[in-house]
Amino acid sequence: MPMRLGVNIDHVATLRNARGGTHPDPLEAARTALRAGADGITLHLREDRRHIRDDDLARFMAALTAPINLELAATEEMVRIAIAARPHAVCIVPEKRAEVTTEGGLDVAGQAEALRPMVASLSAAGIRVSMFIDPDPVQLRASAEIGAAVVELHTGAYAEGRAGELGRLRAAATLTATLGLECHAGHGLTFRNVGPVAALPEIMELNIGHFLIGEAVFEGLAAVVTRMKQIIGAARA
Ligand code: PXP
Numbered sequence: 001m002p003m004r005l006g007v008n009i010d011h012v013a014t015l016r017n018a019r020g021g022t023h024p025d026p027l028e029a030a031r032t033a034l035r036a037g038a039d040g041i042t043l044h045l046r047e048d049r050r051h052i053r054d055d056d057l058a059r060f061m062a063a064l065t066a067p068i069n070l071e072l073a074a075t076e077e078m079v080r081i082a083i084a085a086r087p088h089a090v091c092i093v094p095e096k097r098a099e100v101t102t103e104g105g106l107d108v109a110g111q112a113e114a115l116r117p118m119v120a121s122l123s124a125a126g127i128r129v130s131m132f133i134d135p136d137p138v139q140l141r142a143s144a145e146i147g148a149a150v151v152e153l154h155t156g157a158y159a160e161g162r163a164g165e166l167g168r169l170r171a172a173a174t175l176t177a178t179l180g181l182e183c184h185a186g187h188g189l190t191f192r193n194v195g196p197v198a199a200l201p202e203i204m205e206l207n208i209g210h211f212l213i214g215e216a217v218f219e220g221l222a223a224v225v226t227r228m229k230q231i232i233g234a235a236r237a
Helices: 010-019 026-035 054-063 076-085 112-124 137-145 165-179 194-198 210-219 221-236
Strands: 004-008 040-044 068-072 089-092 128-133 150-154 182-186 203-208
Touching: 004 182, 004 210, 004 221, 010 026, 010 040, 010 210, 026 040, 026 054, 026 221, 040 054, 054 068, 054 076, 068 076, 076 112, 089 112, 089 150, 112 128, 128 137, 128 182, 137 150, 137 165, 150 165, 150 203, 165 182, 165 194, 194 203, 194 221, 203 210, 210 221
Parallel strands: 004 040, 004 203, 040 068, 068 089, 089 128, 128 150, 150 182, 182 203
Antiparallel strands: none
């Protein structure tokens, strides 16, 4: 099965917001990434709106036909926004105001009762709902049990080179098939470390942001997206 690449364009908005203007426009970045072979666009509307803002989401929904994956925290406000916007997919992520990025997976098992109605409302609106979790069987089973269609495995510990993490990802990906969950993965992936994750056959989609936007400074966004797709395709073959 081919693997989809979702390009996370949050950090184009980070750069734009550094000067308070409109350039560089994350929507133009999304169009460029899609032309270069990205299969979808991921954006994270954080509660503090530090990068993507509400008007960005509205512009993306109006302008793009490619699948949009909206990352958000498990709050009533965010669920309301998602149901009004109706992106293709929503990925529920843990969010702490002080963190620089999403530091670990969501504790689905510990918050199952709060998450279950949110998953139900989003799913009823026709949105595919994903849980961003560590590759932990307890969290996988809890995600299936609350009705999520998809899990996205947090690859941060693997990307940091921690021992045993590729094995944990492999075991988790295998378990998704048994549980009837679609499997995605992301966080901290680069040209150098993406191959072994891309080779796991159950994983259908990778979401990659910071490295691609950073590397685009040197090579251009279209070139890095095309190269990432090639590396993923080679690992898959
Ligand atoms: N997937 C999810 C759910 C995320 O929260 C993030 C980071 O925003 C990513 C993927 C992409 O991580 P990175 O920017 O490190 O590639």
